[in-house]
Amino acid sequence: MKAIELVGITKTFGSVHANDDVTLDVEKGEILSLLGENGSGKTTLMNMLAGIYFPDAGHIFIDGKEVLIKSPIDAFKHKIGMVHQHFKLVDLFTAADNIILGEKMPRFSIKEKSQQYKHQAANEISALDANLDEKAKKKAIAKINNKRNLKICALPFIKFVKAVAFNYLPRNRAKKLQKIADQYGFDIDLKKKIYEMSVSEKQTVEIIKVLYRGADKLILDEPTAVLTPQEIQKLFAVMRKMRESGKSIIIITHKLNEVMEISDRVAVLRKGKYIGTVKTSETSEKELTEMMVGAKVDLNIDRQLPVDPQPRLVVEGLTVRNKDGLHAIEDVSFTVNGGEILGIAGISGNGQKELLEGIAGLQHVESGNIIFYNPKENKPVTFFHNDLKQVKKKAEIGMFHYPDGTPVDLKGKSNKEITKLVNDEQILYYENEVIDLKHRTPREIQELGIKLSFVPEDRLNMGLVGNMSIVDNMMLRSYRKGKSVFVNRKRPKALADKIIDDLGVVTPSDMTPVRRLSGGNVQKVLVGREISSSPKVLMSAYPVRGLDVNSSYLIYNLLNEQKARNTAVVYVGEDLDVLIALCDRILVLCGGKVSAIVDARKVTKEQLGLLMTKMPETVERYEYAIPKDTKTETVETNTEAEVKEEESNDKQ
Amino acid sequence: MINNKIHEPLFHLTKRTSVNAKRAWALRCGAFIVSILLCAIITLIIVELNNQRLVSEGKAVDPYSIGQYFDDFFTGAFGTPKVVWGLFHETAILLLVALAVTPCFKMKFWNIGGEGQILMGGLGAAVAIQFMSGKASNASTIIVSIILAIAFGVVWAVIPALFKAKWNTNETLLTLMMNYIAICLVDFFISSVAVRNQTGKLNFLNWPGTVPPIGPADFAGRTYILKIVIVAVITTIIAIYMKYSKHGYEISVVGESPNTAKYVGINTKAVIIRTLVLCGVMCGICGFLLVSATSQTLNTESTVGGRGFVGVLISWLAQFNPIFMVLVSFLVVFIQKGSAGVALWQDGFNATSYSSVMTGIFFFLIIAVEFFVNYKLIFRSDIQAKIDNFNGKIKFAFTKKKNAEGSAILQDTNGEEQVEEAQPQIVEIESPASDETEAKEEE
Structure with missing residues (x-):
């Protein structure tokens, strides 16, 4: 008998078919992987099993019987438990409290019990010895009735005591919980408060919660996304133990290696449609990829060696406190060079957000310096960032020289002449501009002419305005330009149309609210806008989160283009494979501190995983030790050719 | 084999992801008309009760009708320059x-x-x-x-x-x-x-x-x-x-x-x-x-x-x-003034309070209709089929009327529409509500 059987499940969200005629079954005591790209309908399908959505069509069979799951309570009745991607726990409670939270007291009906006592008494009376004389019989009946009445009278008190014990004496249940935890080999202290716990511990609590409530069909929604490789192994060990004890497990994931490792069978969804189920032992990663993405996709990210890496952004001893006054980022120092991609790895919530927001001026920086080197050396001064007064002032300090190398002296020159010189690009900078970004607001940074672009993590909450059209979102950064009281929508419209064309944004029109676009298209709009200003520094936080393979590669290519433009790119990512394949160097954050800066070309996933969870005794700091003339020696011959080719391309 | 009647709730709500502006304004205008009609009905009942009281007190009363109500209403709003x-x-x-x-x-x-x-x-x-x-x-x-x-x-x-x-x-x-x-x-x-x-x-x-x-x-x-x-x-x-x-x-x-x-x-x-x-x-x-x-x-x-x-x-x-x-x-002032006009001719009506009540009814309906602008009711499939069939018939009659008038404009000119024209009774037609809107399940 199948534990779960789904037949012809269909679910639409408007015109989008999230699930289209999906048929799926799970045996008892097996682990089934549900594989598919982002947006292929895995979570939607499982949410229908868990009672969060109601299917538009189709039937669900549990243990061979058709059932109707209208709410999570129904799902719980059928012993289905789901561990969601985002945990639903009360931070201030202990793990044990969280697990027993919301548990209903066993049914205790006074009416039923009293009925039962009455029946019992009646039976006893009828079973009395018929030979007894009248008097003894009466006495016996009276005795039975008294006993019955006493029992019935005591019922409310018993209920009260039971309720009190249930609500206020949860100690023995904590013992029961620990027993469950030990049985499956969870290594966890259930007396710990949730806010003291790591992500993996929180996940364990969620799993124990589901088990405690008697579920024997577990759904785990991307459980490995937030875990380190070591923690993943622990989780898998637990899952195997659960399988041995006869539980059925569905694990949602899009990581192929995990699928191969843990599951008995794999069911693949693509764009809401059911593609097929295969036995893990009879398949390969390659076959699964083909099932998952349909046509073959080139999975290689093109990575060039950084060309002429010069420090662009230097962060020294940066410390940022979060809302609760705790150190989110503590004494973080690193350098981002122009022309490289610096990856930032770390378990989510280890200070990535605060680091980027601190640099962008969105969070108060407690201490430390953020120094920006504006690459101005031998570049002409423009009126784009300076007005006439500033040019004069800077010339007085001696910041400029003429193309022939003589210093600029503007004394005795009329404003007209100076304007002409500047417009003819005759006045050049001697050195790079050095600007401290500490304690500057985003607006000040913008007004200083620093092209710092930032693609934040939460696109629709920060970065874009969901209810505004694509055009209006384009001018978020630039609407202030000009002295007019009114906004000019001409340029933003042209930019919007260009981005829609260049990046292939799927939208009915450029006036469509961004909220209505799919995740990938929203991201294209945001990244498109941020790189349209040809930034000197581009910071991106989880830019491919929630995107399908093709959109992800588009984003990687855009980042690589920026790198080729000599932009300093910061990439905060969660997928270690991508970080290793895309970045030049990787900075690993652990508890808000830098645990290492490593060469992405040499590091392995396991090393990164270790660095993410544990501060090493000595912090490695990999920097480019490649002076310009020795580059040819350190680089292999074939890549050297590439570099030269790229250099010549740059010159062209 | 499978019994739908047991396994489906009577109706469930879904949120519309995109709101059709035409439909939304049609609904709001509908709510406005319904609110005036509701005001009329309530007024007729109150006036009838009021008249009975006046008659029992031996006073003469004028007969009152819905025509009279609208007459008073429009005079109150637009009667004189x-x-x-x-x-x-x-x-x-x-x-x-x-x-x-x-x-x-x-x-x-x-x-x-x-x-x-x-x-x-x-x-x-x-x-x-x-x-x-x-x-x-x-x-x-x-x-x-x-x-x-x-x-x-x-x-x-x-x-x-x-x-x-x-x-x-x-x-x-x-x-x-x-x-x-x-x-x-x-x-x-x-x-x-x-x-x-x-x-x-x-x-x-x-x-x-x-x-x-x-x-x-x-x-x-x-x-x-x-x-x-x-x-x-x-x-x-x-x-x-x-x-x-x-x-x-x-x-x-x-x-x-x-x-x-x-x-x-x-x-x-x-x-x-x-x-x-x-x-x-x-x-x-x-x-x-x-x-x-x-x-x-x-x-x-x-x-x-x-x-x-x-x-x-x-x-x-x-x-x-x-x-x-x-x-x-x-619209709000129209209802206020119109109601004041109605109250003017009724013995014992306080114009301010009465028009407040009527404006309240108007607001109540207009705000309530926003629910139907944003959400959609989906009934159990057998009931829904009947509703769709009914809607289809209305749509069919509508298109037939349009065709009879000589304008060949159909609402949508896809193949399904033409099939529907040929066999209106048999083909199950989507309701106008479901083909124009996108629905999303509420959590």
Whole structure:
């Protein structure tokens, strides 16, 4: 008998078919992987099993019987438990409290019990010895009735005591919980408060919660996304133990290696449609990829060696406190060079957000310096960032020289002449501009002419305005330009149309609210806008989160283009494979501190995983030790050719 | 094998992801018509009961019918040119209040203190008139009363804004409470500072230094054209300000997403204070117009008379669009005046209370219909099939009628439509609701 059987499940969200005629079954005591790209309908399908959505069509069979799951309570009745991607726990409670939270007291009906006592008494009376004389019989009946009445009278008190014990004496249940935890080999202290716990511990609590409530069909929604490789192994060990004890497990994931490792069978969804189920032992990663993405996709990210890496952004001893006054980022120092991609790895919530927001001026920086080197050396001064007064002032300090190398002296020159010189690009900078970004607001940074672009993590909450059209979102950064009281929508419209064309944004029109676009298209709009200003520094936080393979590669290519433009790119990512394949160097954050800066070309996933969870005794700091003339020696011959080719391309 | 009747709930709700504008406005217009009909039915019942009472008391009564009701209703709203002027004037004043609070609401600053802000504006004007009338020239009195009205209104609007910007206090509570302080201040002014006559009431009627009558007057000698022109100008300015100015753009960004506003470097605090100053200016002008021009008196009951709150509703219902606000405030005043017209001919009807009840019914239905604009009911599949079939028949009849008229325009000219034409009874047709809208399951 199948534990779960789904037949012809269909679910639409408007015109989008999230699930289209999906048929799926799970045996008892097996682990089934549900594989598919982002947006292929895995979570939607499982949410229908868990009672969060109601299917538009189709039937669900549990243990061979058709059932109707209208709410999570129904799902719980059928012993289905789901561990969601985002945990639903009360931070201030202990793990044990969280697990027993919301548990209903066993049914205790006074009416039923009293009925039962009455029946019992009646039976006893009828079973009395018929030979007894009248008097003894009466006495016996009276005795039975008294006993019955006493029992019935005591019922409310018993209920009260039971309720009190249930609500206020949860100690023995904590013992029961620990027993469950030990049985499956969870290594966890259930007396710990949730806010003291790591992500993996929180996940364990969620799993124990589901088990405690008697579920024997577990759904785990991307459980490995937030875990380190070591923690993943622990989780898998637990899952195997659960399988041995006869539980059925569905694990949602899009990581192929995990699928191969843990599951008995794999069911693949693509764009809401059911593609097929295969036995893990009879398949390969390659076959699964083909099932998952349909046509073959080139999975290689093109990575060039950084060309002429010069420090662009230097962060020294940066410390940022979060809302609760705790150190989110503590004494973080690193350098981002122009022309490289610096990856930032770390378990989510280890200070990535605060680091980027601190640099962008969105969070108060407690201490430390953020120094920006504006690459101005031998570049002409423009009126784009300076007005006439500033040019004069800077010339007085001696910041400029003429193309022939003589210093600029503007004394005795009329404003007209100076304007002409500047417009003819005759006045050049001697050195790079050095600007401290500490304690500057985003607006000040913008007004200083620093092209710092930032693609934040939460696109629709920060970065874009969901209810505004694509055009209006384009001018978020630039609407202030000009002295007019009114906004000019001409340029933003042209930019919007260009981005829609260049990046292939799927939208009915450029006036469509961004909220209505799919995740990938929203991201294209945001990244498109941020790189349209040809930034000197581009910071991106989880830019491919929630995107399908093709959109992800588009984003990687855009980042690589920026790198080729000599932009300093910061990439905060969660997928270690991508970080290793895309970045030049990787900075690993652990508890808000830098645990290492490593060469992405040499590091392995396991090393990164270790660095993410544990501060090493000595912090490695990999920097480019490649002076310009020795580059040819350190680089292999074939890549050297590439570099030269790229250099010549740059010159062209 | 599988029994659908057991395994499906009777109906479930889904949220529409995209709202069809035509359908939404059709629903809202429908709600307006239904609200008037409902008012008519309720009125007929009340009048019938009232007549029975009068007959039992031995009084003669006129027969009453639904035709009579609509006759009275339209006479009340459009009966004479003077009534029409009154209608437009009241529309203009309500529109001004709605416009004043709109920028705040667009910014998600829930300013429900319009009432108090207007009252303070009126107080400002009253102070100037009280102390300057007859002593200074008329022109200077008017100018000073405008300035004082605006200053008072701005102060009353900016106080909650400062609190919000500085300490992030709850603006809803603060603006509401400020209303009551304003009422107390006005009472204090009337009773302790200003009153010169025996009645204990303030009366500036035809005092020098108030706004003189301009244009045609109604039966009470009041004139309206000036105020209507002023409000028309302000409406245009605000519509342009909200849609095309940088300030308007900033207001929407701050309202829609405070984080994004921070991200692009908008000074949210400055925007809040600036917007509330604008609101205060408009409320001040409104107060000035009410005290110096329309009613030429100041009291806490009827000078503003709840317009501050009705304005909030109008702004909401028009979805913060100044042009729709013109329509909505007109409809509200239409119902108010029409109901007052009905009440006029009924013995024992209080015109103010009665029209409040009727306006309440209107608002109730208009707000309720928003639910159906945003959500969709899906019935159990067998019932839904019957409904779809019924809708299909209506659609079929509709298209047939259109074809008969000679216009071959079909609603959608896809193949399914043609099949439907050939065999209307057999083919299951999607309901109009389900083919035009996208539904999303509510969590």
